[in-house]
Amino acid sequence: MPSFFDAWLPFIYLYGVGGIFFFSGIIIIKKSGAINLSKKRNKFWLRVMLFGFFYFVALHFLVNIAALYF
Amino acid sequence: MGQETFHNIGTSTDWIVMVAYFMVIMLFGSYFGKYNRSTKDFFFGGRRFAWWLIAFSIVATGVGSHSFVKYSAKAFEHGFSSTMTYINDWFFIPFFFFGWLPIIVYSKIRSIPEYFEKRFSPSARFLATMLLLLYMIGYIGIGFLTLGKAALPLLPENMSILGMHFDVTLMGVITVIAIITGIYITFGGQTAVIFTDLMQGFILLFAGLLLFALGLSYLGGFDIFWDLLPTSWKMPLAKFNEPSSFNFVGIFWQDGVAGSIGFLFLNMGLIMRFMATKSVNEGRKAAAFNVLFMLPISAIVVGNAGWIGKAISLVQPDVVPPNTSPDQIFVVVANIVSSPGVFGFIMAALTAALMSTVDTLINATAAIYINDVHRPIKVWLKKYDEDARSEDKHELASARVASMIITTLGVLAVLVFRDFPTVYEAHGFFHSTLTPPLVVAVFLGIFWRKFTPAAVITSFVGGVALMILGANFPGLLIAPFDHGIRMDTAHPYSYIRALYNLVVCSGVAIIATLTTTGQRKIVSNIKANDNSKYIMYFITALATLIFVGFVFSSSFITLDSESIPEIIVMLLAVFLMSALVAISTTYFIKYDQREKTTGLTAWSIAKAKEMFKGSKVNDEEGEKVKVNWKRKDTDKDLVFFSKNDMAKMKANTGDLVYISDARKWLGGLKSTHSTFGEPHEEDGIVYLPEEHIKQGQFLEDRYLLAEKEM
CATH class of the missing domain: 2.40.40.20 (Barwin-like endoglucanases)
Structure with a gap:
């Protein structure tokens, strides 16, 4: 069984540092007006972007669990 | 124990299938050549396609560039984590969807360097063109190297044709492949590439998944395969900081950050695909579908041969020796688990996918050449034909010649990468080294209105100088960023150097921007002097001299990579040079921030749309x-x-x-x-x-x- 350092640190680092980039992006496009949330289409894309982030978190988490315990 | 290499894999049935496949693909591509009525069609496919068509055509390009060969090699050595880079492209999607994508479409630019001219200045465009051409040709070189490594195990060690006896070498195979690749890209153009890639995208996914199914069947089922692999091989992410040839943190910065921005923001081949969609919204759909669904599937498609190879090597080491050359494992496994003919089909799908990547890149590089070298030179020489149709005809002919020259340069670029242990490491080193200056420049250009031409040029010149210093003094300069990764003296910090390079390029860019007021004061003082022009010529010449000294420093001075006094002197020289470059560009370049940022940064996307239409939206x-x-x-x-x-x-x-x-x-x-x-x-x-x-x-x-x- 890999140590916690090998099993979970890459996961935490990936979504910690990657998350900083991702949410900075969301904040910047919102602040700059590049995404206008009063438009239906832009609201849809904001939901897609957030879904995508958590979709990959879940994907990595599940494969990690499968590798460690199954 | 040395690595075992293979030759003559496959049967005559496989060769017949492969030749037939290639003939069908070339005829298919040539048919769509008729849709090229102008250079706009040749390069961009006329901005008309639906998202699903582009999404599938990107599969072959993406999978080809992140090839079967390199991921199978790492999969054979390290397991599932080999394809972790397929699942880390989402972090920069907000910046792409609502920053870069609308800007490139609405500003009607034809190439990335053109953006640098519109946003900054012609000199910024020139430097960006040079760096981008290096990046693209290097990428083509990596593609050819992979193609050669995939084809070599299929061929005999030597052969005779018309009584002439010769050895089959990697460079020889690559040259023949380059000729075939050059033919249809030269005569087909972007529409041909999109449609060939579309067909190949489907076939590629099918071939990769077929190989996985055949492999599982060979081993006796999924349960046996799963139980055979050790736990560490099933982890989706690599070990944090070891070994130096494959570690999570280095690859995160090299691929997840520099590579992802490079791929989404700088890969002209990919950008031209998005520009071929009928609207920005269709481009977003294509990108989202590709990253969310196609890339995870592609991760299985490209890596599974290595996983299957590892499992077979554990139970039948005589069939797949554990010391099999990693770059050959895909071909070896495909041959073992599939029957004659099927193996030929899988190999044809693989090589055709790689060709898709290479031909997309050649087409894109030709676009950069026409837009950023050929056309500006003609305008400068006053030989630009005012009759648009006649000029377009000339440019189309020049684009075809450029495609052939670029193909040749791509073959020569292989020489730089062929000595790395695997294609994966060669690609990693390439990405870490060439992308950071462009990544920083384009990123700050889009999202920071205060970023000036002086700052972008200083970040190119000063950033590159600091990157060269890092390469010459890795133990002193890159080590503080290494996250505990051991330095391999043969190829020091292949991946984590990307972090160092990003930090130094960003650092120079930010300092140069924040000191803009100071630079302007110095320039106005110089302008007050009667000899201002001569002073500026001297400053520019001195900066150029120092930069040239950096580029060739390791050629004419023996550097002690551990010497602290040497590094201090070098760092002071970079600081001086960067200051001189910033002052010089502030003096020579006229810059109106409002004019140069309207419609060209994320802060004015609505205005960009209005400018695109020419009236209120x-x-x-x-x-x-x-x-x-x-x-x-x-x-x-x-x-x-x-x-x-x-x-x-x-x-x-x-x-x-x-x-x-x-x-x-x-x-x-x-x-x-x-x-x-x-x-x-x-x-x-x-x-x-x-x-x-x-x-x-x-x-x-x-x-x-x-x-x-x-």
């Missing part, structure tokens, strides 16, 4: 309308609908319209863009000028579908 959402078409004798770029049809589309005269053949499965192949002219009274009819009928290749008895764009 009409965002009201209307319906699509199905119409018949009739010819109208006019040279104007206008199409004419009935009042009622325009009301359904919520369109006004002067709005932009997209018209396509109503058969959706064509994905926009037969389509055109235009502007609404004055309405008439005949419902269900659109009057089109001859040029639009030819552009859209519309057929007399076929309905068209029209929608208002903006």
Whole structure:
């Protein structure tokens, strides 16, 4: 069984540092007006972007669990 | 224990299948050459395709560039984590969807360096062109190297043709492949590439998944395969900081950050695909579908041969020796688990996918050459033909010649990468080294309005100098960023150097921007002097001399990579040079921040859209309308609908319209863009000028579908 350092640190680092980039992006496009949330289409894309982030978190988490315990 | 290499894998049936496959692909690509009526079509496919068509055509490009060979190699050595880079591209999607993608479409740029001219200055464009050409040609070189490594195990060690006896070498194989690749890209163009890639995307996914199924069947089922692999091999992410040849943190910065931004923001091949979609929204759909669904599937497709190879090597080491050359494992496993003919099909799909990547890159590099070298030089020499059609014909011919020259340079670039232990490490080193200056420049250009031409040029020059210093003094300069990764003296910090390079390029860019007021004060003091021009010439010459000294420093000085005094002197020289470059560019470049940022940064996307249209944007959402078409004798770029049809589309005269053949499965192949002219009274009819009928290749008895764009 890999140590916690090998099993979970890459996961935490990936979504910690990657998350900083991702949410900075969301904040910047919102602040700059590049995404206008009063438009239906832009609201849809904001939901897609957030879904995508958590979709990959879940994907990595599940494969990690499968590798460690199954 | 040395690595075991293979030759002569496959049967004559496999070769027949492979040759037949390639002939079909080349004929298929050549057919779509007829859709190239201008350089716009040759390079961009005429901005007309539906998202699904582009999404699938990107698969072959993406999978080809992140190839079967390199991921299978790492999969054989390290397991599932080999393909972790396929699942880390989402972090920069917000910046791409609502920053870069609308800017490249609405600003109507034809290449990335053109953006640098519009946003900064012609000199920034020149430097960006040089760096981008290096990046693209290097990428082509990596593609050819991979192709050669995939083909080599299929061939004998030597052969005789017409009584001449010669050895089959990697470079020889690559040269032959380059000739075949060059033929259809030269005569096909972007539409040919998109459609060939579309077909290959499907076949590639099928071939990769077929190989996985055959491999599992060979081993006796999924459960046996799963239980055979050790736990560490099933982890989706690599170990944090070891070994130096494959570790999570280094690869995160090299691929997840520099690579992802490079791929989404700088890969002209990919960007041209997005520019070929009919609208920004379709581009977003194509990118989202690709990253969310196609890349995870592709991760299985490209890595599974290595996983299967590892499992077989554990139970049958005589069939797959554990010391098999990693770069050959894909071919070896495919041959073991599939029957003759099927193996030929899988190999054809693999090599064709790699060719897709390479031909996309060649087409894109030719676009950069025409837009950023050929055309500016002709304008400068005053030889630019004012007759647009005649000039376009000349440019199309030059684009084809450029494609051939670029193919040759790509083959030569292989020489730089062939000594790395695997293609994966060569690609990692390439990405870490070439992308950071461009990544930082384009990123800050889009999202930071205060970023000036002086800052971008200083970050190019100063950043590159610091990167060279890092390469010469890795133990002193890159080590503080290494996250505990051990330095391999043969190839020091192949991946984590990306972090160092990003930090130094960003650092120079930020300092140069924040000191803009100081630079302007110094420049105004110099301007007050009678000899201001001579002072500036001296400053520029001195900065150039120091930069040239850095580039060639390791060639004419023996550097002690552990010497702290040496590094201090070098760092002071970089600081001085960067200051001189910043002052020099502030003096020579006229820059109006408002003019140069309007419509070209994320802060003015609405304005960019308005500039694209040429008038106020009409965002009201209307319906699509199905119409018949009739010819109208006019040279104007206008199409004419009935009042009622325009009301359904919520369109006004002067709005932009997209018209396509109503058969959706064509994905926009037969389509055109235009502007609404004055309405008439005949419902269900659109009057089109001859040029639009030819552009859209519309057929007399076929309905068209029209929608208002903006």
